[in-house]
Amino acid sequence: MVVTADLTVDLLTPEAVADPYATFGRLREQAPTVWSETHKAWVVTRYDGVRRGFTDAVRLSSDRLTPYWRRLTPERADKLGTTFELLRGWMVFHDAPMHAALRDPVRKAFTPRQLDRLRPKIETIAEELLDGMAERGEGDFKAEVAFPLPALVIAELMGVEGSARDQFKNWSAKLAAIVFGESDHPERDERAAEGAAEFVEYFSWLIRRRREQPGDDLVSALLAAIGDPAMAGGVADGSAVDGAGPLTDLRLIGACTLMLFAGHETTTNLLSNAALTLVRHPEQARLLLENPGLTDLAVEELLRFDGPVKIMVRAVREDHERDGVRMSEGETVYLAVAGAQRDPGAWDRPDELLLDRPADRTRPGMAFGQGAHFCLGAALARLEARIAIPAALRRFPKMRLLTDDVRWEAQILGRTMIEMPVAVHG
Numbered sequence: 001m002v003v004t005a006d007l008t009v010d011l012l013t014p015e016a017v018a019d020p021y022a023t024f025g026r027l028r029e030q031a032p033t034v035w036s037e038t039h040k041a042w043v044v045t046r047y048d049g050v051r052r053g054f055t056d057a058v059r060l061s062s063d064r065l066t067p068y069w070r071r072l073t074p075e076r077a078d079k080l081g082t083t084f085e086l087l088r089g090w091m092v093f094h095d096a097p098m099h100a101a102l103r104d105p106v107r108k109a110f111t112p113r114q115l116d117r118l119r120p121k122i123e124t125i126a127e128e129l130l131d132g133m134a135e136r137g138e139g140d141f142k143a144e145v146a147f148p149l150p151a152l153v154i155a156e157l158m159g160v161e162g163s164a165r166d167q168f169k170n171w172s173a174k175l176a177a178i179v180f181g182e183s184d185h186p187e188r189d190e191r192a193a194e195g196a197a198e199f200v201e202y203f204s205w206l207i208r209r210r211r212e213q214p215g216d217d218l219v220s221a222l223l224a225a226i227g228d229p230a231m232a233g234g235v236a237d238g239s240a241v242d243g244a245g246p247l248t249d250l251r252l253i254g255a256c257t258l259m260l261f262a263g264h265e266t267t268t269n270l271l272s273n274a275a276l277t278l279v280r281h282p283e284q285a286r287l288l289l290e291n292p293g294l295t296d297l298a299v300e301e302l303l304r305f306d307g308p309v310k311i312m313v314r315a316v317r318e319d320h321e322r323d324g325v326r327m328s329e330g331e332t333v334y335l336a337v338a339g340a341q342r343d344p345g346a347w348d349r350p351d352e353l354l355l356d357r358p359a360d361r362t363r364p365g366m367a368f369g370q371g372a373h374f375c376l377g378a379a380l381a382r383l384e385a386r387i388a389i390p391a392a393l394r395r396f397p398k399m400r401l402l403t404d405d406v407r408w409e410a411q412i413l414g415r416t417m418i419e420m421p422v423a424v425h426g
């Protein structure tokens, strides 16, 4: 394989943003693992390379936070101290053994029982949001259904009530500037610190309340799972986790904010991208409408065909050779999930939408990642999609787009449309 040095890899050109699959397809053929000078990152686009990348925790690290922290000037580090302490509670940025220490309590708390409890709530939320659209006749499917549905579900899961639900969007947007590095807002650091402080204040209060009065929610389950001494009438300021250091309240709050982040935009993307795909493939939509038994397979195919995530990031832990290139410690690696999902080496007719595409256990989809960091919310995201997508199809079989030009956010990581204007009654 020849890695052409002059191959410019820019994932943010208007063409690449509108159709990342064509860009990843070219790369997959010409240079499946290639250095992008624009992004200062290796870009891996073949299924096998992406899968190996996800499962190689020895040579690829999930810790993208420490290098970022080290690059900060002392003034920025001072301003962002609490923000980083909060983000250190995000398992997604850790390798073993800390990763397992942060993940295990959430895994234990996030049980099938929690999901069963949510099912009727998700059905009600979906029907109410669809009612709203039905009444108006037209609107933005993303803003009116795909965005609020997962937000309301996560609030329900965490036991968050009232006005805090509305505030989350605002706090998350402030913190996102640091997490995704996507904002060039002049007061980016101040805003991130403000967002972090608001989260800390709210979740400190919620954790205190759940200690006094445990409920049926994830925060209470988390406190029980970590064996919180306060739940047994002991000290209230943290507890040891499997010998891997204390799960301080700040880290616990970090875990709560991660759930909000990880579970929101991704699920919004899944629902809006799926709705768009179905509107653009009316025969496949009809197939699903007439065969509701296909729902589970259809959701997997919608995740594959135009899923919520384009890229996941890793950092090179040690110099090594991978896919015929030499990677050096500290370099960034982009695992192109969206490239893997359309790789003809992994899927038959990968550019066709086949909602009855049979499942193949030896070739799992990549939408939720693979390996130690496999998405903890995959079952919840699937449940939301399995409820909301058929419900939208049943209610609006004649839904049509009111634009020829669906525009996408210029993001490297997510496949996020800006809006989806539709008429729902044909």
Ligand code: HEM
Residues within 6 Å of the ligand: 062, 091, 092, 093, 103, 154, 258, 259, 260, 262, 263, 264, 266, 267, 270, 308, 309, 312, 313, 366, 367, 368, 369, 370, 372, 373, 374, 375, 376, 377, 378, 380, 381
């Ligand atoms: C369609 C929706 C979703 C997609 C496509 C998605 C995708 C992913 C992916 C690709 C990862 C792996 C990250 C990595 O390897 O670095 C991940 C991790 C994670 N996701 Fe999801 N996710 C979705 C929904 C959710 C939901 C609803 C929740 C929770 C409410 C959630 C919670 C998490 C958590 C906690 C992790 C970190 C796991 C770890 O680092 O061990 N996700 N997700």
